[in-house]
Amino acid sequence: MEFHDIIKKRYSVRGYQxxxxxxxxxxxxxxxxxxxxxxxxxxxxxxxxxETRGREEELKTIYPAEWFTEAPLVICACAVKSESWTRRDGRNYVEVDTAIAMDHLILQATELGLGTCWIAAFNVEAAREVLKVPDDVEPLLFTPLGYPDAEPRGMGRKKLDELVRDQHW
Structure with missing residues (x-):
């Protein structure tokens, strides 16, 4: 599969086998x-x-949607700020780096026929408690990982000229 095809095929899966x-x-x-x-x-x-099996109720304290625990696995990407690079002006890149890693994970899953759903709106305190992460580790993103059992929703995208600021475009 061509890379552009993988990008176009990826969608937020809200139902899993x-x-x-x-x-x-x-x-x-x-x-x-x-x-x-x-x-x-x-x-x-x-x-x-x-592994979601047997932990469904506990995981739903993190994110309550039924489909969140339908997949056999859920992955949490955690940021470790103390290990990240900080630009001279003080801008720390931990969230950017963690997001890039999650995006690579999600695109690879798509290429392998697996479904994912990028989740950032979750209960952080519940995540900390359930995952028992140390104070210097921040749960940042979640995704279920499994075989899709739901069709994509028709989510539109902006036109390219709405997103690109270039005098030569």
């Missing part, structure tokens, strides 16, 4: 996050892989 994700596919998805570019190659993130 109970079919397990093969170990080889999970490793490939996780490796895609590892290979993501980060500022000064600091890789200031951690990934937590959670």
């Amino acid at each position: 109970s079919k397990e994700v093969e170990k080889e596919k999970l490793e490939k998805v996780l490796d895609a996050a590892r290979l993501a570019p980060t500022a000064v190659n600091k890789q200031p993130f951690q990934l937590i892989i959670i």
Whole structure:
């Protein structure tokens, strides 16, 4: 599959089959996050892989949607600010780096026929409690990971000329 086709195929999956994700596919998805570019190659993130079976109610305290726990796995991308690069003006890149890693993970999952859904609007305190992360590790993003069992919603995109500011465009 061409890269542009993968980008066009990706959508926020809000329904999953109970079919397990093969170990080889999970490793490939996780490796895609590892290979993501980060500022000064600091890789200031951690990934937590959670098996949903038997933990549905606990995980719903983090994000209550039924489909969140339908997938066999949920992945949390955590930011580790103390390990990240900070620009001279004080701008820390931990959130950017973690987001890039999650995006690589999601695109690799799409190429492998797996579904994901980028989740940032979750209960942070519940996530900290359920995942038992140390104080210096911040749960930043979640995604279920599994085989899709829902069709994409018709989400439109802005036209390119609405997004690009270039005098030569």
